[in-house]
Amino acid sequence: MTTSTPKQALPGRRPVSAGQPPAPPPRLRRRPWVVGAGLAAVGLGAAAGLVTGVALSDSREVLVAAGDLDKYHVIAAEDLRSVSVSLDSSVASIPSTDVASLIGKRLADGVPEGSLLSSADIADDAYPPEGTSVVRVTLTAQQAQGLTLEPGDLVRVVVSAPSTATESEPTFTPGEVAAVHAGDTGAVVDVLVARGEAVALSDAVMGGRASIVQDFDLPTADDADDSTADDGDGE
Structure with a gap:
């Protein structure tokens, strides 16, 4: 005749009887503010990407003064340089592709170094002015x-x-x-x-x-x- 020694239950655990299904794992509780913060971060990232994409798509090559240019100055190629900027449509500027058309023309007013050139800066009148x-x-x-x-x-x-x-x-x-x-x-x-x-x-x-x-x-x-x-x- 054989006898079996009952197994000792581990501390902190209940003994499981034979044939009884195991207990389901504990359900994690999600905190609402954590979920909200995650969704906000995703939204901000998407918005930043959209703004960056729009800014890059709106950037254009325009002409600026390579140095301080005086009034009545005759424009030479070394007086201009091209820069890539994002400009509002209301800001007057001259595309860098128009550089050849400016060579030899006079300025109607002084233009500081680094300033955008616009059509208003170019003198249309003959030189010297009439009279x-x-x-x-x-x-x-x-x-x-x-x-x-x-x-x-x-x-x-x-x-x-x-x-x-x-x-x-x-x-x-x-x-x-x-x-x-x-x-x-x-x-x-x-x-x-x-x-x-x-x-x-x-x-x-x-x-x-x-x-x-x-x-x-x-x-x-x-x-x-x-x-x-x-x-x-x-x-």
């Missing part, structure tokens, strides 16, 4: 000292009286600086003046009687006419 002429005023090193002229600055071209004249005051003509050619011995300044004043000013420049005055309280054309009239009365 004006360019007079080149040569300045000695002493005359150019202290002057900080840039294209677009408003100045006065002052003409001293000829040495043969007696009791005659200098006259002046308002003008706008178009270009400055500086050198070691002085400077040559291209000044836009009224066409009717160009011949007399050129004669004064050739005779060494012309200089440039730069100030903040600039006279009007009427003031210049009055000054010329007064000089005529004094002769």
Whole structure:
């Protein structure tokens, strides 16, 4: 006769009787806030991918200034560079494919380095502008000292009286600086003046009687006419 020794149940466990099915595993409880956070993360990732895709698809090659460009500057190939940017449709720009059409044209205003170029920056009018002429005023090193002229600055071209004249005051003509050619011995300044004043000013420049005055309280054309009239009365 054989006897069987009953098995000892392990601590913490109930003995399972023969033929009884095992108990199902415990069911995990999902926390609602964890599920919500996961769904939000998925949504944010999808939105970020969509925004990135749209931005990349909207990027385009446009032209910017490769350096500081002055007003009336004649555009050369090295003055421009192409950049890829994402722009709103309301922002004016020039596609990089139009670079060839800009070479040789003048700027209507100054453009800082890195700034976008637009059609408004390109001068459509003939140069010099209608009704004006360019007079080149040569300045000695002493005359150019202290002057900080840039294209677009408003100045006065002052003409001293000829040495043969007696009791005659200098006259002046308002003008706008178009270009400055500086050198070691002085400077040559291209000044836009009224066409009717160009011949007399050129004669004064050739005779060494012309200089440039730069100030903040600039006279009007009427003031210049009055000054010329007064000089005529004094002769």
